[in-house]
Amino acid sequence: MSGSGEFDYIRTRLAPLSLGLPGAAALTDDGAVLTPPEGCDWAVTADTLIEGRHFPHNEDPALAARKALRANLSDLAAMGADPHAYMACVVWPDTNREARMSGFADGLALDQDIFGVHLAGGDTTSAPGPWMISITAFGSVPKGQAVRRSGAKPGDQLLVTGTIGDAGLGLKARQGIYAPPKADVEWLAQRFTLPEPRCALSGLVRQYAHAAIDVSDGLLADARHIAEASRCMLELNLDSIPLSDPARHWLTQQPDRSQALLELASGGDDYELVLTMSADIVTDFITAASRLGVAVTRLGEVTFGGDSDGGLIVKVDGEPITPSSFGFTHF
């Protein structure tokens, strides 16, 4: 209704986020018209972030909004797709709503500029309970070139971008479970709060990768998703996982190095990319990614297909170990 908070908010704060996307009709319709660019498919992904579960209760609303958007953009990057548009369904809690509504729109505006993406539509409701942000994102990818989890081939190498485990340590710091050295505080907080989706690599992902996934549940869990979807065995050398200096600092304080590495490799929210590709093009890929400012590390290899359902073999010092957990599950 005009004059109501809901419709005023859509008109004054959300509709401006749709400008530049004619099919969104300035959010005056219940639906958008979204057609992929000529010669492209849509890659479509959806993620819901919940206050108290995926971001802390006292999170800056702009950062919560950006993390929700970025979690989806990260999925698009793993598919080799370029961000285009997104739908946002938000359930506003009954408390502290004004500050959240304002910060939410501010945060999205910032990330829209960074990633070249526009709001296409969605739904705003309210309910008792936690704040929830559910985003469905659309990325364009040349027809037939979307990269899947299921494409890994025996002989492929297994790679990962950036560093692993920072977000989990950032969460521990936020929860007061870990007190990082002063110099590490900001890095770890940033990695947990405002992950960097690897959108810059989307073109290289579709050019080079047989299979890819982003690390949201945890490196081991997500590598295993590739193994299962591809019906291959993946060998992952835990000693090889790339660590930031802050993660190394934490590691040196742990009594059991293998257990600590497992912990870093099963923390979620890193939003790095795990990829497999032919061994003969790995060096080219690493060089090309480096030119875009992204470090890539070799983690292991795809050993064989066989008749198994596929699985992940985790090795430390060349010996297989059995992790007690691979990563996060909701239930």
Add this chain to the structure above:
Amino acid sequence: MSGSGEFDYIRTRLAPLSLGLPGAAALTDDGAVLTPPEGCDWAVTADTLIEGRHFPHNEDPALAARKALRANLSDLAAMGADPHAYMACVVWPDTNREARMSGFADGLALDQDIFGVHLAGGDTTSAPGPWMISITAFGSVPKGQAVRRSGAKPGDQLLVTGTIGDAGLGLKARQGIYAPPKADVEWLAQRFTLPEPRCALSGLVRQYAHAAIDVSDGLLADARHIAEASRCMLELNLDSIPLSDPARHWLTQQPDRSQALLELASGGDDYELVLTMSADIVTDFITAASRLGVAVTRLGEVTFGGDSDGGLIVKVDGEPITPSSFGFTHF
């Protein structure tokens, strides 16, 4: 994780709902590849339904799932789009989860068969608080032919499908506020619990209508959305709104007929279509819709554009009245 409830559920209960849609990759990926059929646009819409707000706390989970899907299909029908696929983001509550998960998949399976639509992907999470079902639906519409709220033209007639106010009465009955005669109980309950999206009319909507919207907030609220988006004045004769026999029975018991009609016309969840079209084709449209089993009623007309922001004039016995409320808002 294999062996966990979350991934087992996706594999055994949700993945079968994606069969027939190759781009969904049997839900083994974080994203789907969704490209509209040759020569078509995607119409994309999103709606979140929340337990205790959009469906009752003790609702049959299969019916809750179907209502969530149908609310979205109704939006597609209003745009003149044919249902194709949907993404489902579900937040499962901590209580009574097993029954809900099972009923949810059962309900979607039933409606997928009825409406010819497939699950493309989504996200399952859990949180304390109410059960939430957020669906983003994709419908195909020939390029450039999506029907908008904004297309109403002076001289158009204003029409509505089916009957209005039943769902609101069904809710009252469910809440124990209204005790319908025995013969009316089932009809009212059904209209609230399992609305009938007017998908059968999508082709006629794009062929005939200048503007359309589905009735989710309430007839008056949604008619006003057309008026505002089209920057036209709409005149709606409250005496003309189509009523079912059960709604007539309720009406005869009300002390103030005008107020009672306003109440019926501002109840939500009817999921009928409100349309405007040129006066000279209205009879043809009504005949064609009737052949598809859908009654259509003339409600009024689009009077003029002018320089106003557009608005709705509600008339009883030819005289304008001012409703105290047009329909539902969340805040």
